[in-house]
Amino acid sequence: MKSCLIVDDSRVVRKVAGRIISDLKFEVREAGDGTEALDACRQQMPDAILLDWSMPVMNGLDFIRALRREENGRKPIIVFCSTENDAEHIGEAMRSGANEFIMKPFDADIIESKFAEVGLI
Numbered sequence: 001m002k003s004c005l006i007v008d009d010s011r012v013v014r015k016v017a018g019r020i021i022s023d024l025k026f027e028v029r030e031a032g033d034g035t036e037a038l039d040a041c042r043q044q045m046p047d048a049i050l051l052d053w054s055m056p057v058m059n060g061l062d063f064i065r066a067l068r069r070e071e072n073g074r075k076p077i078i079v080f081c082s083t084e085n086d087a088e089h090i091g092e093a094m095r096s097g098a099n100e101f102i103m104k105p106f107d108a109d110i111i112e113s114k115f116a117e118v119g120l121i
Contacts, residue, residue: 002120003027003044007037007063008052008081013104017050017081020108024121034058038066045072048120050111053082053093061096068097077118081106 004026006017011032018028029046031037033055040046049067053060060080067073080098082089090101100114115121 001025001027002047003029004048004050005029005031005037005040005046005076006050007031007034007055007060008050009033009055010052013052017106017111020111021048021050021115023108024112024115034060034063034066037063038070041067041070041073041076046076048115049076049078051078051080051098053080053084053089061092064093064097077120079111079114079118 004021006014006028008014009032014030022028029040031040035058051060064078077099079100079102080093081102081104083104085103093101099118102110102114
């Protein structure tokens with residue numbers, strides 16, 4: 001079974017996304033910020049990461065940059081998730097190592113289509 005780490009400082013977002021992603025037959029783990037996520041990846045690298053942009057302690061961009069420097073850190077498919085939708089933000093996320101970008105709020109169809117586009121399902 002593939003695994004997905006959901007990284008968001010909102011417990012509600014993690015729970016909603018977790019339900020959607022588990023319905024796609026993924027094992028789901030959660031982290032509340034980039035530091036927790038980096039620790040989780042060091043313990044067990046996931047196949048996919050649904051990543052919030054704006055979080056305390058370590059934001060999404062800093063997390064991606066740190067993860068991509070880790071051993072096997074290029075492995076996970078990272079789907080960046082944000083309320084920011086301007087080209088500059090999206091470009092920065094992609095240059096930092098994100099594979100795909102979705103806007104909040106999202107629903108099951110959006111997540112499923114993005115996971116399909118990047119070959120996760």
